[in-house]
Amino acid sequence: MAPVERTDAQVVRDVLAGDRDAYRLLVRRYGDALHGHALRMSRNADEAADLVQRAFVQGFKRLHTCKDPDRVGAWLFRIAANLCKDHVRSRQRRRDVPLAPLADVVRGAADPEAEAQAAETRTRVWGALQALTPEQREAFVLKHVEGRSYEEIAAVMDLSVASLKMRVHRAREALKGLLQELA
Amino acid sequence: MKYDLHRHLDGELGTDALDPAARGEAEQWDRMVASFHREAPRGDAPVWLEQRVMAEIATLPERGPVRRALDWLTRPASVRLSPLAGALATAALVLAIVWMPNADETPIAPEADPVVYVQFVLEAPSATSVAVAGDFSDWEPAFALQDPDGDGVWSARVPVQPGVHAYMFLVNETSWQTDPNAGRYQDDGFGNRNAVLAVGASS
Numbered sequence: 001m002a003p004v005e006r007t008d009a010q011v012v013r014d015v016l017a018g019d020r021d022a023y024r025l026l027v028r029r030y031g032d033a034l035h036g037h038a039l040r041m042s043r044n045a046d047e048a049a050d051l052v053q054r055a056f057v058q059g060f061k062r063l064h065t066c067k068d069p070d071r072v073g074a075w076l077f078r079i080a081a082n083l084c085k086d087h088v089r090s091r092q093r094r095r096d097v098p099l100a101p102l103a104d105v106v107r108g109a110a111d112p113e114a115e116a117q118a119a120e121t122r123t124r125v126w127g128a129l130q131a132l133t134p135e136q137r138e139a140f141v142l143k144h145v146e147g148r149s150y151e152e153i154a155a156v157m158d159l160s161v162a163s164l165k166m167r168v169h170r171a172r173e174a175l176k177g178l179l180q181e182l183a
Numbered sequence: 184m185k186y187d188l189h190r191h192l193d194g195e196l197g198t199d200a201l202d203p204a205a206r207g208e209a210e211q212w213d214r215m216v217a218s219f220h221r222e223a224p225r226g227d228a229p230v231w232l233e234q235r236v237m238a239e240i241a242t243l244p245e246r247g248p249v250r251r252a253l254d255w256l257t258r259p260a261s262v263r264l265s266p267l268a269g270a271l272a273t274a275a276l277v278l279a280i281v282w283m284p285n286a287d288e289t290p291i292a293p294e295a296d297p298v299v300y301v302q303f304v305l306e307a308p309s310a311t312s313v314a315v316a317g318d319f320s321d322w323e324p325a326f327a328l329q330d331p332d333g334d335g336v337w338s339a340r341v342p343v344q345p346g347v348h349a350y351m352f353l354v355n356e357t358s359w360q361t362d363p364n365a366g367r368y369q370d371d372g373f374g375n376r377n378a379v380l381a382v383g384a385s386s
Binding site for chain 2: 020023027028031034035036043045052053060061129145146147150162163165166168170172176
């Protein structure tokens, strides 16, 4: 008989009861999701991994404050998302926003000139995205880069769909303004 | 950006429903959004993540039994009831309320939700449309302001429940503007300022 997998709520209960090794199950279940978001917010693999590690450790320390253990994944995501925003904010304050090379975009250059122009456009657009405020960037990344639905984001971020839409709308307005400035 | 364009990007409006001028911009946005989605950095968590998290956790002091017991007592918990037990519990509660001695027998009429009509005014001589949106309308620009005499002063009376509300004006369906005459403002966390309105209950 296959072993029955523990639910998130059971894992949380076990960890709080002293079985701290059970916490690794949450790291396995949600590590990729948190890391993907951190990577898209920071565009830096080392920073993303560091942020996710900090999020999980912080989550462990505050696990007793998680009100809905069935949704501990969303709760951990919020911790990671807040760390990402703080990180972006401090990086912008230091004005050392690195434009990470788009090394992940690899494609054949059938027309080198067109490809160079497309690469320049991509750099400009991603640069504008980096210049948004952390909150605007988070809203835009969740909606348009990660391609999540409003309902999904609202549930994860504990926001109403209406206020979330407002955030995304304002992020688009800001991005459009930045792109016009950079043009 | 026109509000309809946002609705299109939110998946609520097809390209065909947009006016020709907005259609070109919509296509540009669609291309950009598709490229964001396509070129977003991807990657699973590094294999060492679990090991490092667990190693760091191992260095943290253990929570003692007293602290754990206190956590358990103060943590919210859901209670599961069968439909029969739920019905019995509800019936018992209703009976307890009905039989509760009441010193004041005067019936109390249920209070209707109070609504106060607030006059919103914006001077915008070059505007072709003005609407107000706020937390009282779920941030939908649901209330259109009117300028019947064409003097550039737009206004509308809007029903609002008592309380403190944030709001903005949407001018020409494209531009969000803060009310310059609001007494209070609050940062919306995105670099913009919302106007704030405090509405008292009408007597």
